[in-house]
């Protein structure tokens with residue numbers, strides 16, 4: 001944070017180096033690109049979508065979800081720090097970081113829990129994108145069945161909420177169910 005207008009400070013580079021998977025040279029390149037796209041030092045939703053399109057993420061629904069995950073402090077804009085942290089988990093994250101990233105993607109309101117309603121909202125949008133879910137064996141999936149199955153597997157204490165811990169354990173135990181639902 002701090003120096004939004006000048007070049008990247010040495011301390012900022014060091015901080016970002018320890019909190020991301022980028023080295024200082026990559027960070028400087030990213031910063032240059034970021035400032036070129038956004039001289040103000042922050043990007044809004046539509047600028048972010050533009051950048052995602054350039055990076056090959058063309059789907060606008062997914063772009064919106066990604067914006068929400070990148071915008072960690074939920075102020076409606078993305079600064080350089082948020083940008084590189086998001087990019088780092090997305091492109092270079094450890095399996096655990098990727099699981100956390102996917103979890104934040106599903107947790108639409110940032111409450112720390114995934115609800116059936118959030119799941120429904122995401123899957124409904126996915127339906128519109130890809131049509132009906134059909135498994136390899138040709139079986140059609142009903143949306144509600146899919147959500148129930150997901151919660152049966154993930155919601156260990158059956159309280160109707162999937163916590164990050166439940167999501168992590170469930171993902172590791174049931175890679176198959178996640179495979180079918182994976183957005184990224």
Ligand SMILES: [Ca+2]
Nearest residue numbers: 071075077078
């Ligand atoms: Ca922000």
Ligand SMILES: [Ca+2]
Nearest residue numbers: 107109111113
């Ligand atoms: Ca939530």
Ligand SMILES: [Ca+2]
Nearest residue numbers: 155157159161
């Ligand atoms: Ca639970």
